[in-house]
Amino acid sequence: MNETTVSTPDEREIRVERIFDAPRAHVFSVWTSPELIPEWWGDGTVVEEMDVRPGGTYRFRTASGVVEGEFREVEPPARLVQTFQNHLQTLEFEDLGGRTKLTQTMRFESTEERDTTMQYGVEEGARGGFARVDSVLAKLAR
Numbered sequence: 625m626n627e628t629t630v631s632t633p634d635e636r637e638i639r640v641e642r643i644f645d646a647p648r649a650h651v652f653s654v655w656t657s658p659e660l661i662p663e664w665w666g667d668g669t670v671v672e673e674m675d676v677r678p679g680g681t682y683r684f685r686t687a688s689g690v691v692e693g694e695f696r697e698v699e700p701p702a703r704l705v706q707t708f709q710n711h712l713q714t715l716e717f718e719d720l721g722g723r724t725k726l727t728q729t730m731r732f733e734s735t736e737e738r739d740t741t742m743q744y745g746v747e748e749g750a751r752g753g754f755a756r757v758d759s760v761l762a763k764l765a766r
Contacts, residue, residue, distance in 0.1 A: 628754055638741065642750070643726075644726060647722060648701045650724075653701075655704060656700070656704065664753060668687055671684055675695070681694050691708075710733075712730070713729070713730050714731070728750075
């Protein structure tokens with residue numbers, strides 16, 4: 625099992641890192657394919673809109689409410705930058721020769737927003753979500 629690490633490199637950031645046992649293109653597709661999002665977001669998530677291009681928007685309906693944002697940068701299969709709730713999220717997908725290192729950086733406007741998000745259980749949420757991503761990636765490998 626690959627370890628998920630969560631750190632706070634500065635007063636306005638949260639960084640989550642994880643290595644997946646799958647090629648970079650597959651890992652990138654899990655974050656950008658409307659068909660795959662519900663499989664790992666779970667809780668009856670419905671992708672209402674997902675236009676994966678700079679300036680494109682996304683909107684998901686989840687059991688907890690609506691999640692929406694805008695894609696700022698899209699560089700398949702290496703990088704994805706998007707607004708997400710109360711922060712800017714940068715996802716970097718590093719090719720490790722058949723495996724992929726994901727670095728997810730969340731940048732907040734203030735230390736208070738970062739700390740509040742940490743208190744909502746970023747670490748537990750990432751671990752649970754990434755376990756579901758592993759299941760999706762296993763299906764893609766077949």
